[in-house]
Amino acid sequence: MLRADVRAARKRLTGRIRTTPVFHTSVNGPNGQVPVTLKLEYLQHGGTFKVRGSLNAMLAADPAADRVIIASGGNAGIAAALAAAALGISCTVVVPESAPHTKVAAMWSHGAEVLWHGTTYAEAHRYATDLAAERNALPLHAFDLPAVVAGVGVVGLELEEQVRGRPPILVAVGGGGLMAGIAAALGRRRQVIGVEPEGMPILRAALSADRPVEVGASGLVADGLWASRIGDIALDVARRYGVRSVLVSDDAIAAARDYLWREFRIVVELAGAAALAAVQSGVYAPPAGERPVIVLCGANAELGG
Template identity: 60%
Template sequence: MITREDVLAARSRVGDRVRRTPVLRVGVPTPGGEFPVALKLEHLQLGGSFKIRGSLNALLHRPAAQRDAPVVIASGGNAGIAAATASRMLGVACTVVVPASAPVVKVERLRALGAEVVLDGERYTDAYARATAIAVERGAQQLHAYDLPDVVAGAGVIGLELAEQVPDATTVLVAVGGGGLAAGIAAALSGDTAVVGVEPTGAPTLHRALAAGRPVDVPVDSVAADALGATRLGDIAMDVARSTAMVSVLVDDDVIVDARNLLWREYRLAVEYSAAAPIAALLSGAYAPAPGERVVAVVCGANTDPTTLPA
């Protein structure tokens, strides 16, 4: 479990090393008509996603004796890019283990950041096992993409910013893979603002965990799997979900694609599929806001192939 105090400590520790991302207020078409939504543009963050907040917090929080130790992480892309970016900022070596399915655009970015890239397996779980072995072999610090307290607390700083930027917000829609982002934001907001996890129907980690009362393994088959490809909700996310009454809604891949196209067509926001999931929940009616509700949608990442966007 992490608390608001952990998130406050993360903000103090990281300081101005990362960007305070802006909010864009737009109207989103829903089955009930156009609805005002505040978009938290976290895709403009260093490294192209929210992930740098957690990785940097974790590296800055390690004991002084370990400050120069190498870093290793398993990632479908964004967490690896964040770890590589944070490691480069602090001058330490970074190895990123990615599954063979990782998008080329993300692998190329990792290499451009100076990270050693190791391709292993078909799923995140395969990459994680290899990263664990490398950590033991090299005496490296192993970061986790979504289930490490410092990583979750760092992501939670987004919630603190939202409380200042959109003080009347009643609901925050957040894409969920392993759940670190949603958990961090929920911890930061301390249950005062509802946090709704949005998941592809082909990767329902939070949805299944809430139904079972604990994290369970789920099959993953989604257009957003490169970022939301965790096969199991993190334990930290489960603890926070229980304590804050977090809920989950599911969206189909075709609506995620439509939402991503909408963000590009109407607002020229070039984002990855995972970042469009919260908008997909509104487009499809999977989440139907009540009249007068103040909704925020977190646009979480931009590490995408721009050639896949519509003209």
């Protein structure tokens, strides 16, 4: 995955996605106010950065696809359904039984066929792969497909233009696609830091083992919806550009999400608040004069959750 791939994705996506804004502010930290820049990616179409990747993959497909199939616990399915609808393509999303109703309803609202299979993302993905072969459809991956990673990496190119200097960029790690895309876009121009829940440290485990490894979920993420291993692309990019992992507790993630609503009236899902939790809990402490960039990546929270 190279910067050139991300730049090519940006050309394909011009006019089809939102260039999401940044917001310079200060947030509460362990020892007082901390200057930060928030990248408001939760304002993207569908409330998720993943629509960038789905659109790029469909536009780059050769031959052009008329049907796509993807496995997803939520946002990747919403993104694929939205992108397919925009391009006039049929979309099927395979979800695990524990997929949130709110996210399934969003997939339906964009015209997707939704099929339930298994209790984990891994089980749903295996079924989706077989189904794509059976139906001669384009198989999409939520985070481990070059065109998907390149598409979401356009976030990094936007930040390069929106934020002066070379501040570090804190990004939540689910399957690693957003982290990998941003790191591929920026190379060593800026430090990218992956923020993971303590209950699912898939990037840290892979960096330690020097290969993707299965990690059993616990706490807030033990719902079958998060990836249980880092993507191969994400691990390759993380090693190449020195991406490191910091871990945040469930309590810190929940507190960061509550803080965003209380102070800014920003509604994000738990994953969307993970990067902010790293600063507020002190696991990432910016040196004096540094204003880190925090990517708020998803807004598809359960209503009342």
